[in-house]
Amino acid sequence: MKKLKVCIVGLGFAGSVHTDAYNSIPDKVKIVGVCDMNREKAEMMSKSYDTKAYTDYREMLKKEKPDIVDVCVPHHAHAEVVVAAANAGANVIVEKPLAPNLEDANRMIEATKKAKVKFMVAEDQLFLPAHRMAKDLIDKGAIGKIFMARALSVVCDKPVEQNAWQLDPRNLGVLMDMGVHYFMALDWLVGEIESVNAMKEKVVVDLKGKEYDDNAFTILKFKNGALGEVALTSCAVTEQYNRLEFYGTEGTILIDHSWEKPLMYHSTHPETMTNGWVRPDVEHLTYPGYYPIAFGYEVKHFVDCVLKNKKPDVTGEYGRRAVNVALTAYKSAKSGKIQKVENVD
Ligand SMILES: NC(=O)c1ccc[n+]([C@@H]2O[C@H](COP(=O)([O-])OP(=O)(O)OC[C@H]3O[C@@H](n4cnc5c(N)ncnc54)[C@H](O)[C@@H]3O)[C@@H](O)[C@H]2O)c1
Structure with missing residues (x-):
C-alpha cells in the first residue's frame, strides 16, 4: 500500500504528540518533513524521527508535496498555514481552536473546499x-x-x-x-x-x-x-x-x-x-x-478518512461552531x- 506523505508544522507540545501519533502507524504514513520557525526544535525533531527539518513551511510544501499537513502552530497562525497547505493540494488537520476569529475560520473552510481536500479540526475531546x-x-x-x-x-x-x-x-x-x-x-x-x-x-x-x-x-x-x-x-x-x-x-x-x-x-x-x-x-x-491516547485516535481517524475518502468526524464547520x-x-x-x-x- 502506498504510504501517505505527512508534514507537521509547529513542533511544540501539540506538534510533538501529533508527530508521535503518525510515527506509531508506519504502515500507513511516512513523515517526510517537520517544520518549526525555531531551527533548533526543527532539527531536534528531524533527528528523532529521521526526517527532514524546515523552518519555512512554504518551502517544505513545495519540496515535499505532502498528502497530509498537520498544523500545530499558535491559534493566530492557523489560517495562513492551512490555506497555504490546501492551495498546495494537501489534506489538512489543524489543532483547536480552528481560529480565534470567524474571518480566519471562514478562510480555511473556503480554501479547503475550493481545493477539494479533506479538512479536520483536531479536537481531542x-x-x-x-x-x-x-x-x-x-x-x-x-x-x-x-x-x-x-x-x-x-x-x-x-x-x-x-x-x-x-x-x-x-x-x-x-x-x-x-x-x-x-x-x-x-x-x-x-x-x-x-x-x-x-x-x-x-x-x-x-x-x-x-x-x-x-x-x-x-x-x-x-x-x-x-x-x-x-x-x-x-x-x-x-x-x-x-x-x-x-x-x-x-x-x-x-x-x-x-x-x-x-x-x-x-x-x-x-x-x-x-x-x-x-x-x-x-x-x-x-x-x-x-493526550497520546486521544491524539493517537484523532490522527488515525484523519489518516483513514484520507485513505478511504471519508468525511472527517470533526469538520471545519463543526470547529467554527x-x-x-x-x-x-x-x-x-x-x-x-x-x-x-x-x-x-
Ligand atoms: N488539543 C489539545 O488539547 C491541545 C493541547 C495543546 C495545544 N493545542 C493547540 O496547538 C496549538 C499550538 O499549541 P502548543 O501548546 O503546541 O504551542 P507551543 O508554543 O508549544 O508550540 C507552537 C510551536 O509553533 C511554532 N511556530 C509558530 N509559528 C510558526 C510558523 N509560522 N511556522 C512554523 N512554526 C511556527 C513555534 O516556534 C512553537 O515551537 C494551539 O493552537 C493550541 O491551542 C491543543
Missing part, C-alpha cells in the same frame, strides 16, 4: 475513549433526556513570559483556548448551544498591559432546553484535572480524568439499568497522560448580558 463511551450511553438513552451538563477544566498553564503567544491579543484567553474544547464536547454530547452568559477575568496573570482572561465561567442554554456550565482556570496550584457531568431524566454520567477509571454512570433506563453506580473498564491514563460559541461568550462577558449564539453555518 471527541476522541477520548471515556467520551466515546459517554456518547454511546447517551445515544442509547441510558440517562434519558439530559437536562443539565457541567464541564470543569483545571490546569496549571498560566503564561509567564511577556512575549508568550497566548498573550498575543489576537489569541484572546482561556475562554477561547480552553473553552472551545468543552463548547464542542457539549455540543456533541448534549446538543447545539442556543445562548450563553459568561464572566471572565485576568485574575492571576500579572503581566502588565495584557488583555488576557485566565479564569472564566460560562452558563449555557441548549436548543433542546438543557442547561449547562463550563468553568475554566489555567492558574490552578494542584494536579491538573478535568471533569464532565451529565444529568438526565433516567440517569447520570460523571467523568473525571484524574480517576484511574474515568467514567461512572447510573442508569434506570430498562435496557441499560444498573444497580447503583458502575465503573466500566475504559482505555485511559490520568490527565494529562491521556465552537469558535462562535467562544466569541459569543466574550460578547456576553463584555456586555454583562445573556447573548444568543447566532447561526454561522
